Amino acid sequence: MQELFTKFDIDISPTQEEMLKSYYDLLISWNEKINLTSITSYDEVVAKHFLDSALLLSSSFCKSALKSDSRIMDVGTGAGFPGMVLAILKPEWKIVLLDSLNKRVDFLNEIISKLSLNNVTAIHGRAEDIARDENYREGFDLVVSRAVADMSLLLELCVPFVSDEGYFVAYKGPKYKDEISSAAHALSELCVKCVSDDSFDLFGADRTLVFFERAGILPDKYPRRAGIPAKRPL
Numbered sequence: 001m002q003e004l005f006t007k008f009d010i011d012i013s014p015t016q017e018e019m020l021k022s023y024y025d026l027l028i029s030w031n032e033k034i035n036l037t038s039i040t041s042y043d044e045v046v047a048k049h050f051l052d053s054a055l056l057l058s059s060s061f062c063k064s065a066l067k068s069d070s071r072i073m074d075v076g077t078g079a080g081f082p083g084m085v086l087a088i089l090k091p092e093w094k095i096v097l098l099d100s101l102n103k104r105v106d107f108l109n110e111i112i113s114k115l116s117l118n119n120v121t122a123i124h125g126r127a128e129d130i131a132r133d134e135n136y137r138e139g140f141d142l143v144v145s146r147a148v149a150d151m152s153l154l155l156e157l158c159v160p161f162v163s164d165e166g167y168f169v170a171y172k173g174p175k176y177k178d179e180i181s182s183a184a185h186a187l188s189e190l191c192v193k194c195v196s197d198d199s200f201d202l203f204g205a206d207r208t209l210v211f212f213e214r215a216g217i218l219p220d221k222y223p224r225r226a227g228i229p230a231k232r233p234l
């Protein structure tokens with residue numbers, strides 16, 4: 001694993017590698033009880049979940065924009081991608097993992113406990129509701145999200161967590177430019193702008209990290225009530 005991560009300029013210590021291996025073992029054993037991942041072979045999980053999640057650490061924009069003690073929110077984290085991997089690799093970051101499925105949050109809490117991670121918490125809820133809680137609204141230096149929704153909906157779910165000086169990064173595939181164009185109305189309504197994109201070739205799959213920052217004040221009406229953003233995307 002170390003050789004692979006080093007190729008992408010991502011530091012990983014032997015202890016962190018062991019932690020990711022334990023994470024893999026628990027992922028596979030819990031996957032027999034609840035649906036966490038369709039990818040199960042060790043090599044594929046390492047490349048398509050662990051390394052893909054960690055690509056943020058390889059991004060030049062991230063290296064220049066983030067402080068060492070950054071607060072991170074992962075919206076729709078599922079089995080912990082990308083947030084749990086980032087928590088393992090960046091113990092100095094404070095990370096909140098959010099998911100609307102309680103069983104997945106139980107799994108995340110098991111990982112946190114088994115790996116004795118003290119920089120990460122997992123919470124159960126919908127982004128639309130949690131973004132109304134003053135402990136979380138506009139409270140993060142970086143909001144991350146992978147494989148949760150198309151860009152317009154994703155922006156409404158994620159931008160309300162971004163602090164004044166913070167960023168949102170969407171993990172997207174090859175059609176990211178079309179998604180940004182289709183999200184023009186959402187970008188203007190939520191007062192954010194796209195500031196950077198970093199693309200990677202992940203063994204033939206295109207992965208692009210698309211970064212957004214604030215371009216004004218977030219209107220209080222966003223996000224709309226739970227379910228409405230998906231039903232009527234901006």
Ligand code: SAM
Nearest residue numbers: 076077078081099100101125126127146147148
């Ligand atoms: N990010 C993970 C990954 O890349 O493997 C999980 C992706 S999974 C396809 C989408 C996840 O988003 C699910 O676990 C789902 O429960 C969660 N989700 C969907 N809508 C949500 C919402 N409004 N608030 C919080 N979580 C949500």
